[in-house]
Amino acid sequence: MSNKSSTWYGVNLASERLGAKAIYASDDFFAPKERMLQDQDAVFIEGKYDDNGKWMDGWESRRKRSEGYDFCIVKLGVSGQINALDIDTRHFTGNYPPAALVQACYSLTDPDADTNWIEITDTVALQGNQQHIVHVESDQVFTHVKLNIFPDGGVARLRVYGQPDIDWQAVDTSKEIDLLALVHGGRAIATNDEHFGSMHNLNLPGKSLNMGDGWETRRRREPGNDWVIMALGHPGEISSIQIETSFFKGNFPDSCAIQFANIDDLPDSSLAAQSLYWQELLPKQPLKADNEHLFQEAVLKVGRVTHIRLNIFPDGGISRVRLFGKPSFD
Incomplete structure (x- = not known):
């Protein structure tokens, strides 16, 4: 994929x-x-x-x-x-x-x-x-x-x-699930750069196969950071986040942070500009090479989430992103 x-x-x-x-x-x-x-x-x-x-x-x-x-x-x-x-x-x-x-x-x-x-x-x-x-x-x-x-x-x-198309009535919501997973309807919407690897790889099922099976940006030569915007398959409350840098050893990001939105009626084309002002879901966290990072205590209790903006500092590669929680039906 x-x-x-x-x-x-x-x-x-x-x-x-x-x-x-x-x-x-x-x-x-x-x-x-x-x-x-x-x-x-x-x-x-x-x-x-x-x-x-x-x-x-x-x-x-x-x-x-x-x-x-x-x-x-x-x-x-x-x-x-x-x-x-x-x-x-x-x-x-x-x-x-x-x-x-x-x-x-x-x-x-x-x-x-x-x-x-x-x-x-x-x-x-x-x-x-x-x-x-x-x-x-x-x-x-x-x-x-x-x-x-x-x-x-x-x-x-x-x-x-x-x-x-997910039949959410048939999904077991008694336990937490990955609301960003492709099989649950999650999708990548926009990114500032995907020179080496597609943003659409981030929520694929299973472990990444190699370094080309993740999202990787070019080497940044100017101030700032790289980012990707993704939509959850269903709105929900997030309790833990998994960030994987599998296979990324000399090119993993130094750190990452995640912003969130709770929106239902904005077109995808408007989200990049809107995301500049989204609030924090996961404050800035250090990352390691070729690793699985599970964040629980650091995840802020923000209520209903529909979209995220994953920021990496300053650049590099991420293999998978998982957002675990329960869907919100109200």
């Missing part, structure tokens, strides 16, 4: 790390369907073959010798509204599908013959060795997508970008 395009379309709901699964393919003779959901970009390995032919990093069906087309059904890691798709055929040149169409559904069980699939794209012409960004105009919530390729061939990666 560290991969990013020039425009942010939302969370990759089809991320393997989020729990997305390729649950059925009409055919995956040459390359298994599961590879299509891997988070890292596809690679090409010259001279690598397996029992069925050339090893390819993606999903690839055999050459069709009859009527019909191939398809793959993917269960999203979290349900959500879909804003855009990336149908990525990189490294597939003479074996990519000429066209594709994507359908989606909402189902609490695995889709079957009676599932009502909704077309969320037109038939899209594909090219080889290329990413295809397809915009989706729908406000519906989906749990599964069905990638149809015509008639056969290979797709390196499928990304399904959107906003998670």
